[in-house]
Amino acid sequence: MDFFxxxxxxxxxxxxxxxxxxxxLTVIAIVAGLTYFKKWGYLWREWITTVDHKRIGIMxxxxxxxxxxxxxxxxxxxxxxxxVPENTLLEAQHYNEIFTTHGVVMIIFMAMAFIIALxxxxxxxxxxxxxxxxxxLNNLSFWLYFMGAMLFNLSFVIGGSPSAGWTSYFPLAGNExxxxxxTNYYMLAIQISGIGTLMTGINFIAxxxxxxxxxxxxxxxPMFTWSALITNLIIVFAFPVLTVALAMGTMDRxxxxxxxxxxxxxxxxxxxxxxxxxxxxxxYILILPAFGIYSEIIPTFARRNLYGYKSMVASMVLISxxxxxxxxxxxxxxxxxxxxxxxxxxxxxxxAVPTGIKIFNWLFTLWKGKIKITVPMLYSLGFLPIFTIxxxxxxxxxxxxxxxxxxxxxxLVAHFHLVIIPGVVFAMIAGMTYWWPxxxxxxxxxxxxxxxxxxxxxxTCLAFFPMFISGLDGQARRMYTYSxxxxxxxxxxxxxxxxxxxxxxxxxxxxxxxxxxxYASRDIGDxxxxxxxxxxxxxxxxxxxxxxxxxxxxSSEAFWDSKKNGHxxxxxxxxxxxxxxxxGMPFIMSILFFVLxxxxxxxxxxxxxxxxxxxxxxxxxxxxxxxxxYHISVEEIEKTEAERGGAEHENR
Amino acid sequence: xxxLFPRKQVMGFVFSLVLTAAALLVYFLDMSFxxxxxxxxxxxxxxxxxxxxxxxxxxxTEDKGLIFTNIYxxxxxxxxxxxxxxLAMVWGYV
Amino acid sequence: MKTDNTMPLExxxxxxxxNIFGFWIFLGAEIMLFxxxxxxxxxxxxxxxxxxxxxxxxxxxPVLVETFLLLTSSFTxxxxxxxxxxxxxxxxxxxxxxxxxxxxxxxxxxxxxxxxYVHEGAGLQASAFTSILxxxxxxxxxxxxxxxxxxxxxxxxxxxxxxTPETANKSFIFSLYWxxxxxxWIFIFSFIYLKGMM
Numbered sequence: 001m002d003f004f005x006x007x008x009x010x011x012x013x014x015x016x017x018x019x020x021x022x023x024x025l026t027v028i029a030i031v032a033g034l035t036y037f038k039k040w041g042y043l044w045r046e047w048i049t050t051v052d053h054k055r056i057g058i059m060x061x062x063x064x065x066x067x068x069x070x071x072x073x074x075x076x077x078x079x080x081x082x083x084v085p086e087n088t089l090l091e092a093q094h095y096n097e098i099f100t101t102h103g104v105v106m107i108i109f110m111a112m113a114f115i116i117a118l119x120x121x122x123x124x125x126x127x128x129x130x131x132x133x134x135x136x137l138n139n140l141s142f143w144l145y146f147m148g149a150m151l152f153n154l155s156f157v158i159g160g161s162p163s164a165g166w167t168s169y170f171p172l173a174g175n176e177x178x179x180x181x182x183t184n185y186y187m188l189a190i191q192i193s194g195i196g197t198l199m200t201g202i203n204f205i206a207x208x209x210x211x212x213x214x215x216x217x218x219x220x221x222p223m224f225t226w227s228a229l230i231t232n233l234i235i236v237f238a239f240p241v242l243t244v245a246l247a248m249g250t251m252d253r254x255x256x257x258x259x260x261x262x263x264x265x266x267x268x269x270x271x272x273x274x275x276x277x278x279x280x281x282x283x284y285i286l287i288l289p290a291f292g293i294y295s296e297i298i299p300t301f302a303r304r305n306l307y308g309y310k311s312m313v314a315s316m317v318l319i320s321x322x323x324x325x326x327x328x329x330x331x332x333x334x335x336x337x338x339x340x341x342x343x344x345x346x347x348x349x350x351x352a353v354p355t356g357i358k359i360f361n362w363l364f365t366l367w368k369g370k371i372k373i374t375v376p377m378l379y380s381l382g383f384l385p386i387f388t389i390x391x392x393x394x395x396x397x398x399x400x401x402x403x404x405x406x407x408x409x410x411x412l413v414a415h416f417h418l419v420i421i422p423g424v425v426f427a428m429i430a431g432m433t434y435w436w437p438x439x440x441x442x443x444x445x446x447x448x449x450x451x452x453x454x455x456x457x458x459x460t461c462l463a464f465f466p467m468f469i470s471g472l473d474g475q476a477r478r479m480y481t482y483s484x485x486x487x488x489x490x491x492x493x494x495x496x497x498x499x500x501x502x503x504x505x506x507x508x509x510x511x512x513x514x515x516x517x518x519y520a521s522r523d524i525g526d527x528x529x530x531x532x533x534x535x536x537x538x539x540x541x542x543x544x545x546x547x548x549x550x551x552x553x554x555s556s557e558a559f560w561d562s563k564k565n566g567h568x569x570x571x572x573x574x575x576x577x578x579x580x581x582x583x584g585m586p587f588i589m590s591i592l593f594f595v596l597x598x599x600x601x602x603x604x605x606x607x608x609x610x611x612x613x614x615x616x617x618x619x620x621x622x623x624x625x626x627x628x629x630y631h632i633s634v635e636e637i638e639k640t641e642a643e644r645g646g647a648e649h650e651n652r
Numbered sequence: 653x654x655x656l657f658p659r660k661q662v663m664g665f666v667f668s669l670v671l672t673a674a675a676l677l678v679y680f681l682d683m684s685f686x687x688x689x690x691x692x693x694x695x696x697x698x699x700x701x702x703x704x705x706x707x708x709x710x711x712x713t714e715d716k717g718l719i720f721t722n723i724y725x726x727x728x729x730x731x732x733x734x735x736x737x738x739l740a741m742v743w744g745y746v
Numbered sequence: 747m748k749t750d751n752t753m754p755l756e757x758x759x760x761x762x763x764x765n766i767f768g769f770w771i772f773l774g775a776e777i778m779l780f781x782x783x784x785x786x787x788x789x790x791x792x793x794x795x796x797x798x799x800x801x802x803x804x805x806x807x808p809v810l811v812e813t814f815l816l817l818t819s820s821f822t823x824x825x826x827x828x829x830x831x832x833x834x835x836x837x838x839x840x841x842x843x844x845x846x847x848x849x850x851x852x853x854x855x856x857x858x859x860x861x862x863y864v865h866e867g868a869g870l871q872a873s874a875f876t877s878i879l880x881x882x883x884x885x886x887x888x889x890x891x892x893x894x895x896x897x898x899x900x901x902x903x904x905x906x907x908x909x910t911p912e913t914a915n916k917s918f919i920f921s922l923y924w925x926x927x928x929x930x931w932i933f934i935f936s937f938i939y940l941k942g943m944m
Contacts, residue, residue, distance in 0.1 A: 656829055
């Protein structure tokens, strides 16, 4: 039995056992349901093996929502535990595990997946392309991300969750202080999904730079595409750093190397350094696509073109470079001298300048616009003030001398949640609502959507503003409890109420999806928002080839010009379209990666070696494979176009 | 036979051997650290450039601008990472 | 599929131009990967704990042989691509094979060098310095090993299928990879070995 002992949870509790049962029942229900309705073949052919960027985008979206709920439950439990002083709802270890998984799940598996979901769905449509540059690689990216996410979540029921914080600082994350396999899960799961993300980065840079519709020069790209380009540029140069850091951390834990140990010359601070060399650009990887989404939504509903297109682009390019120059501000208190801190303090404050430019550009776009308050617009309007408050407190934290007071307190927690929630989460919900009709052919209910917004925006403010106060009063982050005499109780109780408000908002989102799926009208046309960019110029639902004829572009708002100024988007007759084949190999390879990761977590060397050989066998198979895709004939295109298009499309 | 050995590539190879030999001087001659590092930096970066341009044909297509931007960007970020790390982890401790 | 006859075979289709461009982006990521390893190496270089220092374990002879082998292999694969462009399949295969043999020789010397280090007490666990040294060299060595298999597959495919736009494209991308490994080695040679022995 010794062999099986390692799979046990080190600190079990009734909550974990209940979750185990729930997970088991869900899996059985899904398997039984798929078998009963005979959907296995459909699932395999249409989704698992798909190379269609739209379907991959939707799979990312579903995974991101799933992870949002996992991370959200973690957050609720944290707020519940700290709602009153000396609470005994959770034990210290359990609390540590929860704040660790909350951070990792929300950043790596929720926010990243959400931005990649929207990029996948929208970018090829916005640039008038048929798919991404490497469709099969795109499928592999998704499955690597998904398997990484599943591996990470498995830690909850097999072997124990990581508990060294989402930053996993050594020596705490070393074998000596983190004895369970939890941190192995952290290292390997993030590694696997990080490889997928890196491939996404390469894929999208090639797509955006090389596959734009004729006439779409760089300076005529829609702003969301610009933000996706810059984001992927940062991904490509930041993720290798994480790869190396995680590999070194894994070796320290599994092979006894001495990178981050406290003996034999090891340097624990190097982990923090490398982590943030990746980690700070990561912040911009998350926020730039959000900026891109707002830059699409605000002009659409202010009925004006985006103010300051060139300065928007310039500020993003500047942010992409500067984001690599500021990472030390995450550990001002670690002991480097005043000179180093001053340098990074200044570069940190410099990055507020391009961000400020963007805020003013959005404000000027709204100025004298005919503003239409829709759900996506509501989130964009809510974003501006809340994000600005979160942002300026960031400048406070960026001053190295003052940082000694704020560092590692709830003030910091308030700051980064108040940038990341209005910045990323609002943008994702806004983007989801905005592009939902393109994805699924109906709109989400506006009334429920507005209620949702007020719950989420109000919940965010109530949950995080009190933390500024308790943080300045000295409440450290990551403390599982505190005494009554500290006086933190009232602030934490307010936070808890705010968290409940957020939870109610997220439940409303689910209800909205359910309600709209059942009752929303399917007769909404191709362009329900009266929008401006190319993704709205094709049918609803989007045909697999996106555009029957590649559009001709004349400006950054080509579709608007075609509607209002008589620009002709689609010229010429239908031609045969070449499409890539679906493939099951990426899925099989990702399963092998999953097994490899699991085997390494538990030091099952033979399994690890076999699955690694399997991975290489898949690569070899790919090298020898001949795959030339298939063609869609003109007759088929005519048929699809006639089915989906109304009178409007006949003259194309 | 001659057409298999284009002049440009042969010259590139000879030049990289010469640069390697020049770098070796830091081993065989007694130099100060600063001079030695300067020699190594110069020879290494010239050799890297040689590989990219002569052997990898980085500048042969219309994507030239994009490819060089990509490499320079990577290089700048890599150098920032190296020197920033040294600054924060080694030199900055007083 | 769009074709362009003014370009060499490997650039002929739209997809093959995308493949080459995408691989360049990947090389950008590789620059960062090795950049991070170098950053860590320079940080941990002096932290030898109770283990040996670089000056104590580095030996010039095997390093010189390795450098010469890899440099030459980079030259021969360049000739291979040139032969491919003048449609001389036989010469191309010969040059690619020589490249792989030189690569194999490099790997042999590197393994020999690693065994030597372990005998000197410079194993992975000895100190922060030996950990990062072996990891940096090992990452490069793993790339070379991967390249050997990849190159072998390319040779087999060119042999069987001839020089088509597809095989030419794969061969060219492989050559980019191989040259890049040489670039990395130049930095390892200069800033790990020579700097360490200076």
